[in-house]
Amino acid sequence: MLLSFYCYNAGAFIWKPTMISKNQLKLIRALNQKKYRKQHQLFLVQGEKNVVELLGSDFEVDQIFATHSFIAEHSDALRNQHVIETDEEQLEKASTLISNNAALAIVKMKQKAVPEPKGMMLALDGVSDPGNLGTIIRVADWYGITHIIASDDCADPYNPKTISATMGSFSRVHVSQVDLPSYLNNAALPIYGAYLGGENVHQVSFAKEGIILMGSESHGIRPLAGQHVTQKITIPAFGQAESLNVAMATGIILDNVRRGQ
Template structure:
């Protein structure tokens, strides 16, 4: 059973300021919680149905989570969580301090400028994981990595991709590798000479890359259009651009 105090904490963690204050965030659903088992995240508490506990008893034992697991009903989990489909398990997890990465040989790092939609950030994390990109650097006004919607949209990839929030001007000013940026008036990416080691900057759908960050871009690129659509979703555009780099 989920106590009133536990329920209060779970609901509080839907808010960014409470996640920051408590140093905790929520992971919901069987798929995403399962990704925690082999990650370096620290689970503080697990709320799960009896059927989930029985089904995953070996894993719970193996990863030392039995003593942290509290049995709950499906109705309790639905009331506690933010996902309509979450009816089996919810975890309260310790936030990590993500160090800023130093780019390595043959590495791509995604840089996100003002990508505020949690669903887009979660999908971009999933795209990065698919293409083996380990690091994403976000501006402070991007969606919070620990937002429940970001974690849900990443479909478990949050456990393998390191996401940091920092001042992009300061970070990019210290880099010597090529910095590519997505612009409507950039070079056709199909014809561009793309480096194996590079930063790829993506801006918000509504404003694009901000002028403060544009001055650090060494290569402007665009995805050519063959139809009548006005624009692409930033997560979709990120996937297309990364695919061209990997090819």
């Protein structure tokens, strides 16, 4: 199938006929798996909102596959990018999204140092669902947290489901996967752990600096990380639900943190 290849030159797009190769499709599909993302140091960004946010970030883009309408609408942002025009049918076949009628990008991973414990931070223990992680990244972005500390067994922050769930916030919030108990042990900050039993979060006076520690919905905060918690906090329940989704709980707690600052 003939597609259109665009490169930006002297303020205008130059059209050249090209084809999406089997190797390109093979790479896109391989990047659905963590081992190949790690091997190539590449990941996928899919959908109009996420790709637009990507173009405004400092991530280095390898190549973009996009529809004619997306290219026309975002021509300025696509300057100097390797852009391959494709139709919606081909894009959806390559994409992991149920529906993707705009764009898909192959992006180079960024290497960032693990941040020193300071300011108000968010830590995650065993949050294994990529959709939950992506939503937490989006919530963190809303509340001005730019770096998340996560246990080694948390979901991969570069999983396509994680990236899609962030709705573009992946470009502003970085996730460092670490030996979480060791990190918490070396953090000279108060650590607020979310439990079913603890002090009512509405009544907690949060310090200006600290770590909010969230566990998975199924297991909560595990003992190895929990032993470093300096204060247990709870979201009070007024109904009969057994628990809250971890992303929703994170949002409620961060809102209470920011309300007092």
